[in-house]
Amino acid sequence: MGNGFIVVFGKLIKSNCSCVVVNVYAACSLSDKLVLWRELSDLKKASSDVIWCFCGDFNAIRKNGERKGVSMSDSNTSEMRDFNMFIEANLLFEIPLVGKPFTWFNSNGKAKSRLDRVLVTEEWMQTWPMCKQYVQNREVSDHCAIVVKYVDKDWGPKPFRTINAWFMERGFDVMVKDKWSSYVIQANAFTVLKEKMMRLRVI
Template identity: 45%
Template sequence: MSDSEIVECNNRLRREATQSEVTRLWEVGKRLGTTCSGDAGMLIKEMETLEDRDNQVLRNFMEGDRGDSRCFSLWGDNKVGWVHNDGVNGAGSTLSMWHKEAFHYVSHTVGKGFIAVVGHHVKSNCSCIIINVYAACNPSEKVSIWEVVSAIRSIHQDKVWCCCGDFNAVRCAAERKGIRRNASNKKEIRDFNDFIGSNSMEDLPIVGKKFTWFKADGSAKSRLDRILGPKPFKSIDAWLLEPGFKDLVRDKWGSYEVQGNNITKVKEKLKLLKLDLKEFNRSVFGNLEDEKRKILKEIEDLDVKDGVSDLLEGEKLRRLELVSQQKLVEKKMESLYRQKARSNWYKYGDSNSKFYHTTIGWRRLKNEVKGVELNNQWCEEPEAVRREIKRVFEERFKATPDLGVRLGAVEFRSLPEEVSLKMIEVFSEEEVTEAV
């Protein structure tokens, strides 16, 4: 085929793909309630024209026609700034664009497979850096990009930042289908996760399609595109139930001495606070089960003594104090389990795992009857609680009076006698052999 025939063939295939995409888009719009006052066919054709125009502008840009006018046409107005990475022989060409009124450009760095733009976000009034990645398929080149991005990240620690684009790598085997797995895939997954973890980045979840790349015939697919942002600072709700916790945080925060601008100071203080909160959690919340057992054991000892002789006034007050401590510990445990269930549901699901059993334990704890109200007074005496529960259930489920309803005249369908006898026969050796 001649060059002109090849170009015409590609254009025809591109037009067919555009038409198919626009038609599907219109069908989705109709299902969502979109209406058209004119001819729907003309609307679809106009949408195809606009799509062709944008695609042509982008192709021209990537092929070398990269004037401001092309960017204005692609963006829609002239309030746009841009940086372009040529890639290698046109492959891996990348374009980063931003609204000039929303983002004030300061500087940029262009390297093999990435564009890093530094600027000031107007609305939030903070300095930030956006890294646009287009990684190659070669494993060593991917690692090189990750190393450079990590270096840029360390240089701009005082800025809010985001790293996004096509990383050409997956974080687990489930993110890639229809592609043969080997040892290099496992190493790449491990290296990519190390890159994300070492930079304290959060892989933001996507909505809609699970995969972002599809082979033309649909036989293979992967999630290659993603947005990585700074990992947020997290706390445990149950910490707020601990007396003195807020004072501890306030005192620790005021004791930290760090240098830098306001953003750097906040970030470094959060790092130090994280270490102190880990120690606090380990010493205070790391043994809730043991603490509960000790409280219950002391309550039980007092109850046994009360059965032999009356408790002294101080012992009665001690028991009330222990019951109050027990409720507080159980409230902390309930809060911990609930928060863990919320944060890990997506990751672990409802499988037969440690998380599953923890959730079941939390439900069991939540549903536990700790006491009942008797004669307008709260009672937690085990034997009295059992008697009251038994009385309530007996009252609730006792037999109702005979209402005279009989089913003797109703004919129920039943199996013939020979079939019934067949069902209780002993299996023969031949039947067992055939089944096995």
């Protein structure tokens, strides 16, 4: 734990890969945010070869369009620049957003900003390429909750495809025949055909 963040370390059971989720709650002042971003950067540098996710209320925007109904000042410009520098320096990516473009609303709803987000490393994107952040309806808080989901739709059996140029390669047909013969599967004819085709696809 630190001033403005809580870190959870864990491991993915299937791959035994280390994973870190950092829940962020940034202060309002830019000076405090700079301290926070520096501490988070040092934390990430100290633990390499892990999957990282930074999520929560960063209390900062990345571009002008992420704030409405609030006058922009020089401090806002500095904040955007420093926040984007933090993201770039740590090689973070923002996963696709689904839902409302803003996550914070004042009491009358006229002022709104995109203060909450989910930032991840490339390793996270490789592990969960279909990951998205979904903005929920605002309930008790003046912030909207964000839910991260990984949606991997199963569209059914994938067709078996081949490339005609492969058949022009010397020894290709022999290789396929040898592989086909090497698969020993005890089942009915239909299952044997299906299993052999599946194994042949990954050669």
